[in-house]
Amino acid sequence: MQDNEYLIPWDKNNINVKYTEILILGSGIAGLFTAINLSKKYEITILTKKNIMESNTEHAQGGIAVALDLEDSPEFHYGDTIKAGAGLCNLSAVKILAEKGPDSVRKLIELGTQFDKSENKLNFTTEGAHSKKRVLHAKGDATGGEIERALVEKVRNSSIQVKENYFVIDLLKNDDNEVIGVLVLDNKYKLEAWLSKAVIIATGGLGQLYKHTTNPAVTTGDGIAAAYRAGAELMDMEFIQFHPTALLIPGVPSFLISEAARGEGALLLNAQGKRFMADIPGQELAPRDVVARAIWEQMKTGTVYLDFSYIHSQKVQERFPKIYKTCLQYGIDISATPVPVGPAAHYIMGGIRVDNSGQTSLPNLYACGECACNGVHGANRLASNSLLDGLVFAETITQKLEKEAGKLSKWEKAKPFTEHLTSGRRYKTDIERIRAELREIMWDRVGIIRNTEGLSDAYARIERLKEVFVPRIKIPELELGNMLTLGSIIVKSAFKRQESRGGHYRSDYPVPDEEWRKHSAFKRGDKHVSYVSV
Numbered sequence: 001m002q003d004n005e006y007l008i009p010w011d012k013n014n015i016n017v018k019y020t021e022i023l024i025l026g027s028g029i030a031g032l033f034t035a036i037n038l039s040k041k042y043e044i045t046i047l048t049k050k051n052i053m054e055s056n057t058e059h060a061q062g063g064i065a066v067a068l069d070l071e072d073s074p075e076f077h078y079g080d081t082i083k084a085g086a087g088l089c090n091l092s093a094v095k096i097l098a099e100k101g102p103d104s105v106r107k108l109i110e111l112g113t114q115f116d117k118s119e120n121k122l123n124f125t126t127e128g129a130h131s132k133k134r135v136l137h138a139k140g141d142a143t144g145g146e147i148e149r150a151l152v153e154k155v156r157n158s159s160i161q162v163k164e165n166y167f168v169i170d171l172l173k174n175d176d177n178e179v180i181g182v183l184v185l186d187n188k189y190k191l192e193a194w195l196s197k198a199v200i201i202a203t204g205g206l207g208q209l210y211k212h213t214t215n216p217a218v219t220t221g222d223g224i225a226a227a228y229r230a231g232a233e234l235m236d237m238e239f240i241q242f243h244p245t246a247l248l249i250p251g252v253p254s255f256l257i258s259e260a261a262r263g264e265g266a267l268l269l270n271a272q273g274k275r276f277m278a279d280i281p282g283q284e285l286a287p288r289d290v291v292a293r294a295i296w297e298q299m300k301t302g303t304v305y306l307d308f309s310y311i312h313s314q315k316v317q318e319r320f321p322k323i324y325k326t327c328l329q330y331g332i333d334i335s336a337t338p339v340p341v342g343p344a345a346h347y348i349m350g351g352i353r354v355d356n357s358g359q360t361s362l363p364n365l366y367a368c369g370e371c372a373c374n375g376v377h378g379a380n381r382l383a384s385n386s387l388l389d390g391l392v393f394a395e396t397i398t399q400k401l402e403k404e405a406g407k408l409s410k411w412e413k414a415k416p417f418t419e420h421l422t423s424g425r426r427y428k429t430d431i432e433r434i435r436a437e438l439r440e441i442m443w444d445r446v447g448i449i450r451n452t453e454g455l456s457d458a459y460a461r462i463e464r465l466k467e468v469f470v471p472r473i474k475i476p477e478l479e480l481g482n483m484l485t486l487g488s489i490i491v492k493s494a495f496k497r498q499e500s501r502g503g504h505y506r507s508d509y510p511v512p513d514e515e516w517r518k519h520s521a522f523k524r525g526d527k528h529v530s531y532v533s534v
């Protein structure tokens with residue numbers, strides 16, 4: 001597979017062309033909220049890979065962090081976010097997040113999201129590294145599903161056009177390097193071009209690059225990879241957050257056991273039944289990377305468990321109905337039996353480099369939500385800040401585009417596919433093998449604990465996989481092409497960063513180094529990862 005401008009060859013004369021004012025890619029919290037905001041001024045089309053609900057957002061459990069409680073304030077939220085970000089936060093973005101968060105969440109409530117209440121007052125809980133109770137939740141542990149439901153309902157009752165089962169492959173540009181639209185595989189498996197005044201990528205994260213992940217199948221990093229191919233700058237790609245506690249039963253898909261469980265009092269026990277976080281600052285609610293590494297260490301000698309028995313059994317069922325039912329399905333009654341858990345890839349702090357208005361390094365191209373990186377999460381995201389990120393920066397994009405979007409381009413202006421291609425020679429079975437191997441490499445070598453030897457090995461092996469793989473126009477192959485592209489960039493960025501900070505831990509450079517307190521940046525055509533000061 002070559003590092004080309006387009007993932008697959010396409011013929012400019014053979015493509016159906018559609019026009020809309022603003023294109024939004026993805027239907028999670030970031031895409032839907034941006035669409036609702038911008039639909040007051042523009043004709044909006046959302047292109048989304050599967051059905052409208054399918055997203056990380058739908059799976060979010062614990063809640064959304066926001067300084068709305070009387071005991072709390074945006075200053076406290078700002079302080080906690082910066083502390084979690086391990087020296088790498090973009091302070092102006094954090095200020096926007098903490099200060100604008102309350103208004104954005106009020107709008108979400110006006111749009112019909114029903115957060116849990118007690119005695120008619122919003123019910124706030126706590127999670128790791130929050131100094132106040134500031135996490136709003138819905139239906140106990142089904143917060144994301146409730147938010148997605150409310151936003152989808154609003155979109156369905158609006159003029160916004162939604163195209164489900166539309167797989168976005170690449171961005172289209174003109175000769176002036178301006179983004180003019182996208183190339184997609186439509187719901188009948190035909191290539192289509194959509195042209196617009198602006199494109200907003202809201203395609204979420206890339207958890208599927210890892211063997212163990214809390215993320216659903218759609219998270220193959222397609223939007224980040226498409227932006228990279230188009231020449232947009234990526235930032236901080238080495239910073240992956242591993243959630244400490246996913247259900248770990250052989251043969252059973254990873255399923256998140258929310259941090260809110262530890263927030264409510266569940267404790268971590270090792271194979272001998274001993275609590276191992278008691279002497280570590282923050283205990284069970286220490287930052288996620290600290291808890292994940294402690295569990296990883298304990299797993300060398302046996303299974304690690306999360307014990308809910310410290311929470312009243314009735315409360316367990318009321319507060320965590322989704323976790324309770326899912327575990328019961330596998331024969332575990334969490335109110336009576338400790339749950340086997342282990343870390344899993346959960347969130348990427350890096351992504352498409354954007355400013356605080358969501359503008360990428362390419363004209364007419366914006367990004368928002370998990371696929372975007374404005375540095376708000378620094379090297380480690382504070383729990384429950386990502387749903388808020390999707391909301392708040394959807395609004396800053398809206399403010400920017402409300403003033404002015406680009407111009408609608410003509411199809412004749414689209415740069416055609418001109419690249420030289422090597423011939424593809426792989427067999428169907430290779431796809432699954434290559435995908436499994438990539439996920440294994442990422443987990444073993446580019447996971448919770450990294451080092452020079454493992455990263456060099458990972459780089460060589462991923463390059464070999466790229467050599468034998470050429471994607472055809474089939475969704476699993478297009479996804480795999482994106483996964484290989486991003487795997488290689490994550491490895492390069494992780495290799496270069498010779499320190500440990502937030503989600504990036506190197507056993508050969510185990511402490512943070514002030515020299516390295518800078519953002520990494522990489523774009524197509526660059527020989528090396530470069531650095532940008534904080």
Ligand SMILES: Cc1cc2nc3c(=O)[nH]c(=O)nc-3n(C[C@H](O)[C@H](O)[C@H](O)COP(=O)(O)OP(=O)(O)OC[C@H]3O[C@@H](n4cnc5c(N)ncnc54)[C@H](O)[C@@H]3O)c2cc1C
Nearest residue numbers: 026027028030049056057062063168204369370384386387
């Ligand atoms: C299990 C779990 C629990 C979580 N819990 C919390 C929590 O409690 N609080 C919190 O703040 N965060 C939580 N997170 C993180 C949070 O859910 C995500 O970071 C956030 O929802 C991302 O929103 P988004 O809109 O950017 O992306 P997503 O919600 O992932 O949406 C991306 C959209 O893009 C579409 N898409 C992807 N590729 C393509 C393509 N090629 N073409 C067209 N469409 C495409 C997808 O289908 C999807 O519709 C959790 C995540 C998981 C997985």
